[in-house]
Amino acid sequence: MRKLFTLAFFMLVNTLLFAQRAGYWQQAVDYKMDIDVDEEKYQYRGKMTLNYSNNSNQSLSKVYFHLYFNAFQPGSMMDYRLANISDPDSRMATNLGTKDNPKYQSRIATLTPAQIGYQKVDALTVNGKAATYKIDGTLLVVDLPQAIEAGSTARFEMQWTAQVPEQIRRSGRNSKEGVALSMAQWYPKMAHFDEFGWHLDEYIAREFVAPFGDFDVTIHLNKDYVIGGSGKLQNPLSVKGYHKKAKVIAEDGKATWHFKAENIHDFVWAADPNFTVDSAQSKGGVTVYTVFLPTNKEVKDNWKTALSLATEFFDYTSARFGAYPWPTYSIVQGGDGGMEYGTATLVTGGRNIKSLVGVIFHEAAHSWYQHLFGINETVDEWFDEGFTSYVQELAFQHLFEKKGALETNPVIDAYRAYYKLALSGKEEPMSLLADYYNSNYAYSNEAYNKGQVLAEQLGYIIGKENLQKTFLKFYDVWKLKHPTPNDFKRIAEEVSGINLKWYFNLFINTTRTIDYGVTSVNDQEILITNKSNFAMPIDLLVHYADGTKELFYIPLREMRGEKPAENFSMYEGVKRTVLEDWFWTKPTYSLKLEKKVAKVEIDPSQRLADIESSNNSYVQP
Incomplete structure (x- = not known):
């Protein structure tokens, strides 16, 4: 009994230690949609029932929906942004000038009424009562006939009509690769409301945040088309492409596609009559689908290889970053590059095998950093894209390049790109809102x-x-919720026992850079200088004249703790000595040694983001 009590107490303390922030809550949405598509006019009609659960501590007299397709109209904020930013996305703007003297024109500016995108709300009721609403750019503003009280659920009934725009960004018709319909960010989507308020970002170019919920989506489309989408297809035997024994059931020339997905925060689909479907299952039980245009043998071979690697990706990433919780994942050709959605992605497919695997790994990695963790991409874009790119790179090196675990920095190319940015004069604080x-x-x-x-x-x-433990503990605490970077920082602090306020503040909120140098080595004395205004702990590897080595670890006072010894092979058999803390207010640090020094290296693992590494080592002449 005493053992059981001790175990229960430990589990309770552990749970409280890593609990969500006090008073945490999140809204919930359940969508049921019925979509009737006219593929010849690139238009569709939609009916939607939305159950919106207000789990906040306040009543809501107004709600908002995103109408993303409205961005693809001349005069939209996206249109003006393309015309005025110094380096617009080449997929969305045309250079009418020269390379040296560019003059960009937004592709949206030239769209005709038959080419634009739009979403028009035809009817809207809340709990059976008509609601007052207006369209404001890419937002629908809804004044409720009765407030949604804290702890209650409201039922929205909506009918809308829409036109699919020319392929400009992510979604649209007739992509450059010939995909007929790329249906991303295509439905009236409830805006996100949390402790920070409503997130009412106009669709300028970047991405999104949304509440979790269940999706039940029925699509009526020409019977010759094949659809790839989010969630699990409920009727594979009555539509084209998913089963050898399928017998297409059509009414008035249209087949009905029925998808369901649980606990996701966006739904995507793409359709084309020439799509082919393949699938495989990971060892962990995730069924991965590929839906693509089999234009030639090389393309088909590449997609077959990519499918096999994708199943391995889900097993590898589940072990390193937490288990993938959904039964399916669909990789669908469409869009204009690669973009992540709930349990699915749209990617361009006419790529060489390295590029195809890379983009699939990146978008699939978003299943963690953006979909398992509902990160607000409009606010913390680096937390979404940066961590996703980190997962992608580790998996790519392990599965595609077969490198195994690297002894030094596995993302050194990202460091080099950051150094170039930091020295360019164009860097801005990483806390800047993504569109700005x-x-x-x-x-x-x-x-x-x-x-x-x-x-x-x-x-x-x-x-x-400790970093690996942090990723897994973060998964345990924050899966299927909406964490902030501070929540990740707090987990890392609890796991490591190290204070990280200084690091996250300086690296995210400022453009300060790190620059250390070995100033002098005089026989048995070493002087190190912090040449910048960003203090860091230091790993200093000393090679003695007698052929032995010693690793000196200099913690930063602000850490209020020390990292443990690391098992890099370069440090195997090397004595590790922990020195006194270095103050960030003191620019130099000196070491007096008992033996003659031959060589000194600051951070042989190359993980310290020092913008000038040429003075990080010293060799005695």
């Missing part, structure tokens, strides 16, 4: 590369084993 960067260059490198640097350098600070 002055250039796409800065956004891309901050989100995708500096975000990776933050993750790998965190391992340098707390130790690589």
Whole structure:
């Protein structure tokens, strides 16, 4: 009995230690949609029943929906952004000038009424009563006939009509690769409401945040088409492409497709009459579907190889970052590059095998950092894209390049891209809202590369084993919820016992850079200098003249703790000595040794993001 009590007490303490932030709550949405598609006009009619659960502590007299297709109209905010940013996405703008003197024109600006996208609400009731609403750009503003009280659920009934735009960004008709319909961000989607309020971002270019919920989606489409989408197809025997014994059931020339998905926060689909479907199952039981255009033998072979690697990806990532919780994942050709959605992705498919596997791994990795963890991509883009790129790179090196575990920095290319950004004069704080960067260059490198640097350098600070434990504990605490970067920081602090406020603050909220140097080595004395305004702990590997080595670890006072010894082979058999803390207020640090020094190296693992590494080592002449 005493053992049981002790175990129960330990589990309770452990749960409280890693619990969500006090008073945490999240809204819930359950969508049931019926969609009737006119593929010749690229239009559709939709009916939706939405059950919206208000789990907050306040009543809501107003709600909002996103109408993303409305961005694809001349005069939209997306249109103006493309015309005025210094380096618009080449998929969305045309250079009418020269390379040296560019003059960009938004592709949206030239769309005709038959080419634009739109979503028009025809009827809307809440709990059976008509609601007052207005369309404001890519947002639908709904004044409720009666407030949704805290702890209650409201039932929305909506009918809308829509036109699928020309393929401009992510969604649209007739992609460059010939996919007929790429239906991403295609339905009136309830905006996200949380402790920070409503998130009412106009669709400018970036991504989204949304509440979790269940989706029940029925699509009526020409019987010759094949659909790939989120969730699990409920009727594979009555539609084209998914089963050898299927017998297509059609009414008025249309087949009915029925998909269901639980606990996701977005739903995507794509359709084309020439799609082919393949599938395989991971060892962990995830059924992975590929839905693509088999244009030639090389394309078909590449997709077959990619499918096999994708199943391995889900097993590898589930072990390293937490179990994938859904039964299916669909990789569907469509869109204009790669974009993640609930249990599915749209990717361009006419790629070489390395590129195809890379984009699939990236979008599938978003199943963790954005879909398992409902990260607000409009606010913390680096937490979404950077951590996803980190997962992608580890998996790619392990599964595709067969490198196994690297002894040094596995994301060194991201570090190099970050260094280039930091020295370019174009870097902005990584805490900037995703749409507000002055250039796409800065956004891309901050989100995708500096975000990776933050993750790998965190391992340098707390130790690589503690980093691995942090990822798994973060999964246990925050899966299927909406964490913030501070929640990840708190988990890392609890796992490692190290204070990380200084690191997250300086690396995310400022553009300060790290720069250390070995200033002098005089026989048995070493002087190290912090040449920047960003203090870090230091691993210093000393090679003595007698052929032996010693690793000196210098913690930063602000850490209030120390990282454990790490099991890199370069440190095997090397004595590790922990020195006195280094103050961030003191620019130099000196070591007096008992033996003559031959060589000194700051951070041989290359995980310290030092923008000038040429002075990080010293060899005695």
